[in-house]
Amino acid sequence: MAVIEIESLVKRFGKVSALDGATLSVEPSEVYGFIGPNGAGKSTTIRVLLGILKANAGSARIFGADAWRDAVAIHRRIAYVPGDANLWPNLTGGEVIDLFLRLRKSGQRRYRDELIQRFDFDPSKKCGSYSKGNRQKVALIAAFSSDAELFILDEPTSGLDPLMEMAFRQCVSEVKGRGATVFLSSHILSEVEELCDRISIIRQGRIIDTGSLDELRHLTRNRVSITVADPREFEGLESLPGVYNLSLDDAESTARFDMDNSQTTVVLGLLANRRVTHLSCTPPTLEELFMSHYAGR
Numbered sequence: 001m002a003v004i005e006i007e008s009l010v011k012r013f014g015k016v017s018a019l020d021g022a023t024l025s026v027e028p029s030e031v032y033g034f035i036g037p038n039g040a041g042k043s044t045t046i047r048v049l050l051g052i053l054k055a056n057a058g059s060a061r062i063f064g065a066d067a068w069r070d071a072v073a074i075h076r077r078i079a080y081v082p083g084d085a086n087l088w089p090n091l092t093g094g095e096v097i098d099l100f101l102r103l104r105k106s107g108q109r110r111y112r113d114e115l116i117q118r119f120d121f122d123p124s125k126k127c128g129s130y131s132k133g134n135r136q137k138v139a140l141i142a143a144f145s146s147d148a149e150l151f152i153l154d155e156p157t158s159g160l161d162p163l164m165e166m167a168f169r170q171c172v173s174e175v176k177g178r179g180a181t182v183f184l185s186s187h188i189l190s191e192v193e194e195l196c197d198r199i200s201i202i203r204q205g206r207i208i209d210t211g212s213l214d215e216l217r218h219l220t221r222n223r224v225s226i227t228v229a230d231p232r233e234f235e236g237l238e239s240l241p242g243v244y245n246l247s248l249d250d251a252e253s254t255a256r257f258d259m260d261n262s263q264t265t266v267v268l269g270l271l272a273n274r275r276v277t278h279l280s281c282t283p284p285t286l287e288e289l290f291m292s293h294y295a296g297r
Helices: 042-049 071-075 093-104 109-118 132-145 162-177 189-195 213-219 261-271 286-294
Strands: 004-013 016-026 031-035 057-062 078-081 150-154 181-185 198-203 206-211 222-228 243-249 254-259 276-282
Touching (some): 004 042, 016 031, 016 042, 031 042, 031 189, 042 057, 042 150, 042 181, 078 132, 109 132, 109 162, 162 181, 181 189, 189 286, 198 213, 198 286, 206 213, 222 261
Parallel strands (some): 016 206, 031 181, 031 198, 150 181
Antiparallel strands (some): 004 057, 222 254, 222 276
16 A cells, blocks of 8 residues: 555645646655655645645545544654754754654654764754754654654755765665655755655646656656767768767767667667777766756757
8 A cells, every 4th residue: 555645636725726636656665756846836745745734626645544634643653844944942952852752652762862963963952043954953853763654854954064964865764774655855856866766746736757767767868978089980870860969079089969768779789880989878867857847848
C-alpha cells in the first residue's frame, strides 16, 4: 500500500485554482522529490496532506487514511518540517526539541544529542535570538529525533549553510535506511538529485511528469563534445536525425551539439571509423530537466 496517495486533487481559492487535478503516489521507504516554482502548488499540496486545508475535489490519503478526516491519527505517525519554522521565543532550542519529543511520546534521546552535535547547534539559547538557519535546525533535530514513519519536508534546508545541508542529507539517508518514507519539496535541485528515488514536477497545479531521474532524462538531450584529428571528419554529422545546435570549432577540430538519447547509436556509428581523439557525453542535470518544462523548450 502506498504511504501517500493523491488522486485528482483540486483546491481552489476563490477563482484561483491552486491544484487542478494533481495525482501522485509515494511508496514505502521511498525518498520522493516534489519540485516546482513558487505558486505551482507545492505548499498547497502539503497543507492538504497535513489536514490544514480541505480539498474541493479529489482525494488525499496517508497510510490509507483520509488526510482531512483522520488528521489526528495520521499526525501521530508523521514528522513535518516547514520552510520557515516559527518557535516560542521565550523557550530555548533544547526545550522546544524536548517538547516536541514528549508530545509524540516517542523519540531517541541519544540520537537527539548526536544530531545537536552534527548540526553544530547550541540548544541553550532562547529561540527569539536564533537566526532563520538555527530555527530550521530546531525543527530538523526535533523531526529526525522522532520515530516517525513519514517525514514531510517543505523546503527544509532554507537558511542552512552547505555544511549543514550535508548533515541534513545524511539524516535523510539514515531515516530511509530504517524504513521511513520522505516526501521532500525543495528548490535545491542538487539536493533532490542526490537524495530522491523518484521525482514529480508540478506546474500550475498539475503534475506534469513523474519518474526516477534516469526516466526523466528522456525529456532533454545529452550534451556531446567530440574532437577528431581532422575537422573534415565531421562531414555528415549535421544531417543526422537527433543532432541539434551543432557548433564546429575548426581550430580545435571539435564539434559540440545536443543529441537525443535515442540517436546515440546512429551518431556513434557515423564516427566509428573516424579518428576520434576525445568524446564526452553529459546527461542533463535535474536543473536542466526542470528548466526545460518551465522555459517551454
